[in-house]
Amino acid sequence: MSALLALAALVFGAACAGVSLDTITEDQLQEADGTKAADSSPTLSPALPSYPIGGYFITASSRDATNKKKLEDIRALGGDTVVTFGTPLQPVTLESIPENCQVDGKNCARVAANSLSVDRYFTFLDGSNWGTSALKCPNDRKVTNNGQSYSVLVLPKGGQGCTSSDGHYDVVVVGGSSSTATDPSTSLAIAATKLDMKFYAGLPTPIRGLELTYLPDGSYQETLAAFTERFLAYHAATNDFPGLAGFYHHTEMPLTDSAAFDSVLSLYRSQNQAIHRILPTRQAIVSPYIDSRVGSGISPEKARNGIRKIAQTSSGLQLNIAIQDGMGTGKGGAFGHNEASSAVDAFAATIVGEGAWGSKYLAPNKDYFTAAADGISGTGAVLWANVEGMAPAAKDNSCLDSRRGQTSKARLDRQLQQVASAQKIISFMWDSYFTCRGTGTPLKDQIESGVATPIVTDSTFNPKTGRVDIVGFNLKGSSASIKWTRSDGKPLEKSAKANRFDAAYGAKKGINPKLEMVSVDLGASTLATAQSYSLAVTNEWGSESTEFLSQLP
Numbered sequence: 001m002s003a004l005l006a007l008a009a010l011v012f013g014a015a016c017a018g019v020s021l022d023t024i025t026e027d028q029l030q031e032a033d034g035t036k037a038a039d040s041s042p043t044l045s046p047a048l049p050s051y052p053i054g055g056y057f058i059t060a061s062s063r064d065a066t067n068k069k070k071l072e073d074i075r076a077l078g079g080d081t082v083v084t085f086g087t088p089l090q091p092v093t094l095e096s097i098p099e100n101c102q103v104d105g106k107n108c109a110r111v112a113a114n115s116l117s118v119d120r121y122f123t124f125l126d127g128s129n130w131g132t133s134a135l136k137c138p139n140d141r142k143v144t145n146n147g148q149s150y151s152v153l154v155l156p157k158g159g160q161g162c163t164s165s166d167g168h169y170d171v172v173v174v175g176g177s178s179s180t181a182t183d184p185s186t187s188l189a190i191a192a193t194k195l196d197m198k199f200y201a202g203l204p205t206p207i208r209g210l211e212l213t214y215l216p217d218g219s220y221q222e223t224l225a226a227f228t229e230r231f232l233a234y235h236a237a238t239n240d241f242p243g244l245a246g247f248y249h250h251t252e253m254p255l256t257d258s259a260a261f262d263s264v265l266s267l268y269r270s271q272n273q274a275i276h277r278i279l280p281t282r283q284a285i286v287s288p289y290i291d292s293r294v295g296s297g298i299s300p301e302k303a304r305n306g307i308r309k310i311a312q313t314s315s316g317l318q319l320n321i322a323i324q325d326g327m328g329t330g331k332g333g334a335f336g337h338n339e340a341s342s343a344v345d346a347f348a349a350t351i352v353g354e355g356a357w358g359s360k361y362l363a364p365n366k367d368y369f370t371a372a373a374d375g376i377s378g379t380g381a382v383l384w385a386n387v388e389g390m391a392p393a394a395k396d397n398s399c400l401d402s403r404r405g406q407t408s409k410a411r412l413d414r415q416l417q418q419v420a421s422a423q424k425i426i427s428f429m430w431d432s433y434f435t436c437r438g439t440g441t442p443l444k445d446q447i448e449s450g451v452a453t454p455i456v457t458d459s460t461f462n463p464k465t466g467r468v469d470i471v472g473f474n475l476k477g478s479s480a481s482i483k484w485t486r487s488d489g490k491p492l493e494k495s496a497k498a499n500r501f502d503a504a505y506g507a508k509k510g511i512n513p514k515l516e517m518v519s520v521d522l523g524a525s526t527l528a529t530a531q532s533y534s535l536a537v538t539n540e541w542g543s544e545s546t547e548f549l550s551q552l553p
Helices: 003-012 026-033 064-076 108-113 184-194 218-238 259-278 300-311 346-352 365-376 409-416 430-434 443-449 505-509
Strands: 055-057 081-083 090-092 117-124 141-145 148-156 168-178 198-202 244-248 283-286 319-324 382-388 424-428 455-462 467-473 479-485 491-497 500-502 516-521 532-538 548-551
Touching: 055 430, 064 081, 064 184, 081 424, 108 117, 108 141, 108 148, 108 168, 117 218, 148 218, 168 218, 184 198, 184 244, 198 283, 218 259, 244 259, 259 283, 259 300, 300 319, 300 365, 319 365, 319 424, 365 382, 382 409, 409 443, 409 455, 424 430, 430 443, 455 532, 455 548, 467 479, 467 532, 479 516, 491 516, 505 516
Parallel strands: 055 081, 055 424, 081 198, 117 168, 198 244, 244 283, 283 319, 319 382, 382 424
Antiparallel strands: 090 117, 141 148, 148 168, 455 467, 467 516, 479 491, 479 532, 500 516, 532 548
């Protein structure tokens, strides 16, 4: 039995926890409001809880057993998707070709080119082992030397096929793995197929520009396009397994409509066209990032326009746009409008400094995802969320030598409250932020022990009728507690069990299919217009949610 199923077996046997009233008794509450809270919840049958994250970025291994175990661990937490990063197509000199890439003691790139006129040399050292299926042209070579394996590709600079119309060529040295190693992408594609999971392989990427480092180097875009075609042709010949769901655009950009990033959009369009032509049933993922820091100038409106521009690069394939929420880098904020005057948390403060959320960020992440859902509408692209599973590094949360460190499940739960507009949630990154012991307990273990946590993403409260509709994850069998302050300053709280449950709420709304809705009847109340209230739920597994803050319209 997996750890997740063992956890479920334990929580199924636990009694549903009631909600305690810390501030005022129910009798006092009813006397104050002249109401009686309804309690007509149905008996709900147990079901497996599920954490909302459905996929993770991972590091591929050349060992089948390592990849299989990693995917099994992710599947046990409810994930069905893994994504790997791409590798740069790196310009190099002939002299800096890997020393082991030799043919009869001679430089492999020079041997492959023979007497051809070569403009530039490149490496693509992704640790792969492409095999003979990658060799398409007469000058291409498979090189094995000192136990290392390389594929040497000679790409024409002009025209189609293997012969350059202008007589000029580029040479790319690919691989660099052990000659006996399994290709990591092949290993992952097979493992994903066996486990009924989805694997997205990272696409080749250009290096950063020398002058504008936030943009790709465009000096060899034709070579990158030609190499991308060879990369995809290799996958079509070798990795055409059901588990290979598509490809990930490694080159990033902020979620903005600024024309400064048009070169990135052109790269997306070119690579999407190639995917759709060579592997027409596959999808792609692109992951722009939120930068809502004051001074960035990227408002939700710019994000709305920006995601539409990205969606328009799809070129016929299904493009999944997984917005990075910025909580791991300090570029985005998971807070509510009624928390705008509250201090940023300690992790965000290491990036933006001490101060209130509203003074450091233009808007909450939820506003950006709502705007993005509107901007993507009608394009055919699909809105995903990339919830950053790390935090800015501090003295007590470090993971290896990274500038980012381990976050907590409680902080991750807060992030998940903001992204209900997305149809799927993935997270950066399994290795090593979910597996390291930054604060003693790996994040994946925290999630496993708290997999049943209810996470509230939205609520509406009608004081006249006392009905509260609550949207979120793991809400089945919930009791809800709502707190607010009367006009005379007296704290009040009402609590009741849900009497309506809609497991298909997200699917029917065309958003995340894991989203559920429960309704609670608390009885009529006296809340002023725009008054704030706090909400917490306890589900049938006895797990209590992170507090959710909201207000009347």
